[in-house]
Structures are given as structure tokens and as C-alpha cells.
Amino acid sequence: MNHTDPTDSETSDADRSSTDTLGMTRSDTTAKVKASIKKRYARERRFRLYGLIAILSSLSFLAILVFTITKNGLPAFKQTFIQLDVTLDAKTLGLGDEPDQAQLLKANYNGTIKKALLAQFPDVKKRKDKKALYKLISKGGQYDLQRQVMESPDLIGQSKTVWLPAGDDASGYLKGMVDVTIPEKKRRFKDNQIEWIESLKQDNRVAERFNWTFFERGDSREPEMAGIKGALFGSILTLMVTLILSFPIAVASAIYLEEFAPRNKWTDIIEVNINNLAAVPSIVFGLLGLAVFINFFQLPRSAPVVGGLVLSLMTLPTIIISSRAALKSVPPSIRDAALGLGASNLQVVFHHVLPLALPGILTGTIIGMAQALGETAPLLMIGMVAFIVDVPATITDPATVLPVQIFQWADLPEKGFVEKTSAAIMVLLAFLVAMNTFAVILRRKFERKW
Amino acid sequence: MMIIRSVALLALATTLLYFAPSHAQTARDQISIVGSSTVYPFATVVAERFGQTTSFKTPKIESTGSGGGMKLFCSGIGVGYPDITNSSRQIKSSEYQDCQANGVTDIIEVLIGYDGIAIANSVEEDQMSLSLKDIYLALAKRVPNPDGSASFVENTYQTWADVNPVLPAKDIEVLGPPPTSGTRDAFAELALEGGCKQFDWIVALKKSDKDEYKDACHSVREDGRFVEAGENDNLIVQKLQANPNALGIFGFSFLDQNSDSVQPSLIEDHEPDFDTIADGSYPVSRPLYFYVKKAHVGVIPGIAEYLTEFTSEASWGEEGYLADKGMIPLDEDARTSAAESIANLEVMAEP
Numbered sequence: 187m188n189h190t191d192p193t194d195s196e197t198s199d200a201d202r203s204s205t206d207t208l209g210m211t212r213s214d215t216t217a218k219v220k221a222s223i224k225k226r227y228a229r230e231r232r233f234r235l236y237g238l239i240a241i242l243s244s245l246s247f248l249a250i251l252v253f254t255i256t257k258n259g260l261p262a263f264k265q266t267f268i269q270l271d272v273t274l275d276a277k278t279l280g281l282g283d284e285p286d287q288a289q290l291l292k293a294n295y296n297g298t299i300k301k302a303l304l305a306q307f308p309d310v311k312k313r314k315d316k317k318a319l320y321k322l323i324s325k326g327g328q329y330d331l332q333r334q335v336m337e338s339p340d341l342i343g344q345s346k347t348v349w350l351p352a353g354d355d356a357s358g359y360l361k362g363m364v365d366v367t368i369p370e371k372k373r374r375f376k377d378n379q380i381e382w383i384e385s386l387k388q389d390n391r392v393a394e395r396f397n398w399t400f401f402e403r404g405d406s407r408e409p410e411m412a413g414i415k416g417a418l419f420g421s422i423l424t425l426m427v428t429l430i431l432s433f434p435i436a437v438a439s440a441i442y443l444e445e446f447a448p449r450n451k452w453t454d455i456i457e458v459n460i461n462n463l464a465a466v467p468s469i470v471f472g473l474l475g476l477a478v479f480i481n482f483f484q485l486p487r488s489a490p491v492v493g494g495l496v497l498s499l500m501t502l503p504t505i506i507i508s509s510r511a512a513l514k515s516v517p518p519s520i521r522d523a524a525l526g527l528g529a530s531n532l533q534v535v536f537h538h539v540l541p542l543a544l545p546g547i548l549t550g551t552i553i554g555m556a557q558a559l560g561e562t563a564p565l566l567m568i569g570m571v572a573f574i575v576d577v578p579a580t581i582t583d584p585a586t587v588l589p590v591q592i593f594q595w596a597d598l599p600e601k602g603f604v605e606k607t608s609a610a611i612m613v614l615l616a617f618l619v620a621m622n623t624f625a626v627i628l629r630r631k632f633e634r635k636w
Numbered sequence: 637m638m639i640i641r642s643v644a645l646l647a648l649a650t651t652l653l654y655f656a657p658s659h660a661q662t663a664r665d666q667i668s669i670v671g672s673s674t675v676y677p678f679a680t681v682v683a684e685r686f687g688q689t690t691s692f693k694t695p696k697i698e699s700t701g702s703g704g705g706m707k708l709f710c711s712g713i714g715v716g717y718p719d720i721t722n723s724s725r726q727i728k729s730s731e732y733q734d735c736q737a738n739g740v741t742d743i744i745e746v747l748i749g750y751d752g753i754a755i756a757n758s759v760e761e762d763q764m765s766l767s768l769k770d771i772y773l774a775l776a777k778r779v780p781n782p783d784g785s786a787s788f789v790e791n792t793y794q795t796w797a798d799v800n801p802v803l804p805a806k807d808i809e810v811l812g813p814p815p816t817s818g819t820r821d822a823f824a825e826l827a828l829e830g831g832c833k834q835f836d837w838i839v840a841l842k843k844s845d846k847d848e849y850k851d852a853c854h855s856v857r858e859d860g861r862f863v864e865a866g867e868n869d870n871l872i873v874q875k876l877q878a879n880p881n882a883l884g885i886f887g888f889s890f891l892d893q894n895s896d897s898v899q900p901s902l903i904e905d906h907e908p909d910f911d912t913i914a915d916g917s918y919p920v921s922r923p924l925y926f927y928v929k930k931a932h933v934g935v936i937p938g939i940a941e942y943l944t945e946f947t948s949e950a951s952w953g954e955e956g957y958l959a960d961k962g963m964i965p966l967d968e969d970a971r972t973s974a975a976e977s978i979a980n981l982e983v984m985a986e987p
Binding site for chain 2: 242287288292325329332333367368372373375399407408480484486487488530569571572573574575576586594596598599600601604
């Protein structure tokens with residue numbers, strides 16, 4: 187509080203001039219008011235400044251967060267490929283004359299890739315060097331090859347030029363994330379590997395493409411083969427169950443409590459309980475889900491249906507509370523007018539009050555759904571924190587969700603998962619923005635002014 | 637309009653609730669695995685490969701921690717319960733009893749390999765060389781009285797040089813996992829107790845007062861010299877990069893992946909690598925196990941094949957893909973005999 191000197195002296199001057207006559211003259215009051223006006227303005231300016239500082243600092247934090255995530259995550263949307271000439275001879279693949287599906291699945295595709303690499307670099311003779319050479323190609327490369335052969339088995343016996351995903355370290359190097367100035371001993375990507383990659387580059391055998399794998403596959407332990415699709419679908423399925431369960435139930439209870447229920451001890455108790463439920467830590471809902479849905483109702487573990495049930499318990503109170511507030515904010519004149527024109531109570535609610543309250547209800551729903559989207563703790567108890575490769579198709583398939591995927595990738599030792607983690611965060615944020623936009627559009631549609 | 641929509645949604649919700657239970661007790665065609673987060677990075681590699689190279693579905697692996705996994709595993713027999721649990725320690729006798737009581741009588745135990753625990757610092761600083769005794773004296777809550785008498789005093793060592801004059805005069809600052817972590821248990825048991833045992837009178841204490849011995853040898857100091865840095869080993873590695881004076885405790889596979897930024901300390905003159913951990917000369921390593929319900933083999937499709945995949949040379953062998961991920965393999969004889977007994981589904985005895 188900086189008290190300015192001129193104001194002080196002005197006040198004391200005025201005091202002196204007025205004391206000898208009335209004790210309180212007009213000029214005296216004006217001076218006082220003038221002085222306090224300055225103070226009041228200063229106070230307002232300070233308040234505005236504090237607000238501005240608060241907003242600017244939170245904006246800068248947000249900017250730093252978005253910047254680091256984008257910076258770390260962007261490389262994940264690119265995937266590097268290496269071109270090789272593989273010979274798919276039955277001997278290397280370990281196949282007989284008439285291989286069946288099971289044999290084709292198990293065939294030694296890795297062997298053919300290794301052979302192709304050795305053919306590309308015939309000078310590599312030492313065991314250790316060979317091992318380093320094999321690491322240039324992702325372990326997932328063999329599955330790409332496997333898929334191609336399974337689709338058209340007549341490839342066996344032929345030579346084929348294929349693009350295979352580069353290994354974790356190699357793609358890190360190609361994306362410029364390896365510091366080559368570090369002494370070789372301390373570097374994961376060794377000098378000879380750099381030499382090989384550079385020579386492949388010169389032969390135009392290295393390419394960088396958009397990383398469709400990231401959007402087309404489920405989880406994997408090889409960072410270059412890991413995808414977000416499984417978690418994304420898991421999140422969509424879980425949220426669908428949550429929305430379908432919690433929205434109608436919550437809106438119906440809010441309408442009943444707000445418009446029809448009598449005011450008595452029982453409704454008070456219910457209201458207090460709903461408010462308390464909104465504040466219960468989410469892990470408690472997970473424990474409840476484990477005890478009730480999995481142990482008692484025998485629903486499958488790790489399934490989006492259980493996840494959705496648990497999360498809808500969690501979001502119900504949020505939606506109920508905001509729906510009640512929205513219903514309460516509809517002016518009583520609207521109800522009176524409708525009743526006056528002969529509408530029944532039900533007609534009043536569904537034709538007039540609910541449409542007007544809908545924007546508020548939707549806001550509450552979206553807040554609840556956003557909470558549910560980011561939740562991991564209750565899902566731990568019901569087995570959704572898991573390594574699941576297959577993309578879920580129904581609500582009873584094992585699945586995991588986006589935040590769990592982020593958590594799990596952040597925990598893995600491979601360097602390649604750092605970029606995947608950030609990319610997954612970006613997908614989660616995009617999902618959230620899409621959800622919010624949808625809600626805003628709906629709200630616009632229903633919004634009415636009076 | 638709105639009413640119809642709400643009623644339709646409600647109806648959908650009820651059908652959902654109604655139909656879901658009927659799904660429950662039908663057969664499961666996917667192996668369900670729970671357990672240790674230390675074994676998780678290795679088991680997932682096997683599971684993924686198993687899913688890719690066979691016609692079976694990829695097993696589902698939950699990371700619940702060793703204790704939590706064992707509890708789920710031992711709750712009963714049937715499709716609602718997991719088939720396999722991973723563990724970074726051997727099953728406890730109490731857990732085995734629990735299993736028996738719930739009808740899980742025949743359990744197959746598989747020792748898959750070892751995981752080293754590294755104590756590392758940033759590459760910008762000099763590499764440390766510690767003995768187990770140094771580690772114990774630097775990190776235990778109570779240490780033997782420096783005057784040599786057979787009693788404990790609060791740990792007041794401030795620098796490594798206080799602990800052992802040959803060590804640098806740097807402040808003791810160690811980042812490690814919290815007590816909920818299996819890595820912390822193993823660290824306390826192998827490193828702290830290992831150093832603790834070098835005092836004869838403390839060993840004598842083990843016979844007279846077991847609880848006191850355990851408390852003295854397993855408790856970590858709480859005066860801020862040991863910082864609990866969370867379960868995430870990547871985070872500890874990052875913090876070491878930011879703070880070159882600190883040491884960090886984490887799993888060997890993280891050391892392997894971050895050799896450009898952190899270096900391991902020598903413990904008892906040995907640097908952790910595949911050879912020293914496998915032959916036991918690097919003292920801080922722990923066994924990794926998984927346990928299988930024999931009753932589920934043949935009922936849930938693929939369990940026997942999963943066991944075959946896990947115990948194949950291409951997987952857990954010295955050149956196998958698990959070693960590539962940082963797991964320390966068993967020696968060859970142990971692998972051969974283990975693979976044989978697992979192929980015969982030999983049941984474990986009570987621990």
C-alpha cells in the first residue's frame with residue numbers, strides 16, 4: 187500500500203483551514219472524497235493488475251506445457267523406414283513344401299531380414315557387429331513381412347523389395363535425437379551403425395513418412411510399432427457407456443428433485459448425499475466397481491462396460507448438481523405462463539423448462555465426461571491398467587484408455603516411448619477439444635435469450 | 637420428442653445392465669496375466685510375440701504389483717480369475733496357503749531370470765565405487781555407533797567421506813523408489829541388509845531379536861538424504877541429469893537405455909552388466925518369477941504354448957529378445973532343466 191505524499195499534505199491543509207469554523211466544511215468533505223477517489227482508483231488498478239498477472243502467468247504455463255509436449259511429441263507422427271531386398275526362400279523361412287497357416291505364422295521372417303541386411307553390408311563379419319547391424323531394423327519388421335506373406339503365400343521363393351520400419355535407436359538417430367558428440371562408449375547408437383545408416387541414406391534406402399502405424403495399431407513393446415488406436419477405442423467405448431448411463435439418469439433425477447419432489451427430510455438427505463458423492467475420491471468408485479460389478483455380477487475384468495459403469499457412478503453427481511442449477515435458473519415466469527395457458531406440469535417441464543436449461547445441463551455433462559476421460563485411479567482396480575494389443579471392438583473386450591496408455595508408456599525404459607507419450611497426450615487433448623467443441627455446438631443450438 | 641429420446645436412452649441403459657452379466661461366465665479365449673510391474677516390461681514382449689506368431693489372442697497383462705497380483709491369482713479357479721501372475725520375488729508361504737484355501741492347489745513356478753538394481757549418477761561426475769557397507773552406513777535410519785560399541789545411533793553422516801574416507805566429500809543425496817515399490821524392498825534386502833550383515837554383533841542380533849534386526853537393517857533414513865522420487869524410473873534418470881550430485885536407484889534396463897546420461901556405480905568393485913549380474917558378483921539383483929495355475933492349462937486356450945514361447949531359447953536365452961530388453965538370463969543348465977520341468981507341468985512344493 188503506497189500512500190502518496192501529495193494526498194497526505196492536501197488533506198492536512200484542508201483540515202487546518204476548516205477546524206476554526208464549523209468542524210466540517212464543504213471544502214473539507216470534497217477534499218476527503220477527492221483523496222479517497224484516488225485511493226479507490228489505485229485499488230482498482232492494482233486489482234486489475236493482479237488479475238492480469240494471474241491470467242498471464244497461467245497462460246504462460248499453459249504455453250510452456252503445450253510447447254514441450256508438442257516439441258517432444260511431433261517426431262512421433264513421423265516414422266522412418268529402411269528399404270531392403272529380402273529373399274523369401276523357404277529354407278531361410280524354415281518352411282516345407284506346403285506350409286499351412288500356423289507354419290506361416292511361425293516362420294523365421296527375422297532370419298530373412300537378417301540375411302538381407304548382411305547382403306546389403308557384406309563386410310560385416312564379427313558377431314557383435316552383426317548384432318548391431320540387426321538392430322537397424324525394428325523387431326516389428328518381421329511382422330510386417332509376415333502379414334505380406336500370409337496375404338499372398340506365392341511370395342515364397344521370390345525376392346522382394348520392402349520398406350521396413352527402422353529400429354528404435356536408428357529412427358532416433360534419423361530424427362536427429364542422437365547427440366553424436368558424446369563419446370561412442372557412452373552412446374547407444376554406435377559409430378558403425380551411423381556409418382551403415384548414412385550409406386543406406388546415400389542409396390536412397392531411407393524414407394520418412396507419416397506414422398500411420400501410430401493410428402492403426404494397438405499397444406506394442408517396440409516403440410516404433412506402438413499405436414494409440416487400442417486406447418482411443420477403449421476411451422470411446424468407455425465414455426459411450428458412461429454417457430448412455432449417466433446422462434439420462436442424472437437429468438431425470440435432477441428434474442424430479444427440482445420440479446416434482448416435495449421438500450422434506452428425505453429429499454434433503456438425498457441432496458446432501460449427492461453433494462457428498464461428488465467429492466468422494468475416484469479410487470473408492472473403483473473399489474466399489476471391483477466388489478459389485480466384477481465380484482458380484484461377474485462382469486469380465488478389464489472391459490469398457492465395467493469402466494463405463496464405474497465412471498458413470500463418478501460423473502452422476504456432477505451432472506445432477508449442474509442440471510439442478512440449470513433448471514433452477516430458468517425464470518419462474520416461463521413456468522407460470524405455460525401453466526396459465528393450460529399446460530400440464532409434465533408439459534411445462536419437457537416443453538419449456540428443460541429446453542431452456544439444456545445449455546447448462548450440457549455444460550455440466552461435458553465437465554463430467556472430461557473428468558471421466560482423464561480418470562485412471564478407479565480403472566486400476568477393475569483391471570483396465572493393462573497391456574492390451576488387440577483393438578477392442580465391443581464393450582466386453584479387454585481394453586485400456588488414453589490416460590492409462592500415457593501412464594504406461596511414460597514408465598517404459600525405451601527412449602522411443604518418450605515421444606510416444608507426448609504424442610498420446612496430444613491425442614488425448616485433441617479428443618478433449620473435439621468433445622468440448624461438440625458440446626459448444628449443441629449449446630449454441632439450444633441457447634435462447636429472453 | 638425429448639421424452640422419447642430419454643426413454644430410449646434409459647431402455648438402452650437397462651438392456652446394457654441386463655445383458656452384460658450373461659457375458660460373464662462364458663469361456664474366455666485370452667490368457668489373463670497380472671502381477672509385478674518389474675516383470676511387466678519382459679512379460680509383455682513375450683505376450684506380444686506370442687500373439688503375433690500363433691493363432692491365439694495376445695494375452696492381457698495387468699500391472700498390479702507382485703503382492704496385488706498374488707492376491708488376485710490366489711482368489712480362485714475359473715475364468716473370472718487370472719491364469720498367471722508375475723512376481724519380482726518368490727511366493728510367500730502365507731500366499732501359498734491362501735491359494736490352497738481357495739482351491740488353487742497346483743501351481744507351476746517359473747524362475748525366468750534376474751533384474752539388476754543399479755545405483756547410478758550423472759555422467760558429468762566421477763563414477764562412484766561403493767561397498768555394501770558404505771551403502772548401509774549412508775542410507776540406513778540407524779547405524780552402528782561410530783565408537784565401535786554394539787549399539788545403534790541415529791544416522792548423522794552428511795557426506796560420503798564421513799561414511800568412508802576414501803569416498804569423495806560430497807553430500808549424501810540418493811533418489812530412490814518409495815516403500816510401495818518392489819525395487820525398494822529388494823534394495824533394502826540386498827544392499828542395506830547386505831551391508832548390515834558385515835557387523836558381527838548385528839548378525840548375532842538376528843538370532844536374539846529378529847524384529848529389531850529387520851528394523852535396523854531395512855529402515856531407510858528419513859532426514860532428507862534419501863529422497864523418495866516416485867515409482868517411475870525414467871523420472872529418477874531425468875532428475876539425475878538435472879542434479880549431478882545425486883545418486884539414483886533404479887532397474888538395470890533403464891541404465892541400459894540411458895547409458896549416454898547416467899553411469900552405474902561399482903558395487904563391491906563390480907559394475908552391473910549381464911555377466912556380473914548373472915554370476916552373482918554384482919550383489920544387488922533379484923530373481924523374477926511367474927506362477928501358473930495348472931488347473932487352467934488346457935481350459936484357457938494357449939497357456940501351454942505361452943509357456944513354451946517364454947521358455948524357448950529365442951526368448952529367455954542369452955541371445956534372446958528378453959536379454960535385449962535388459963533381463964539377465966539364467967545360466968544354460970538352469971534354463972534347460974527348468975524348460976523341461978515346465979514342459980511337464982511340474983507343480984511346485986510348498987515354499
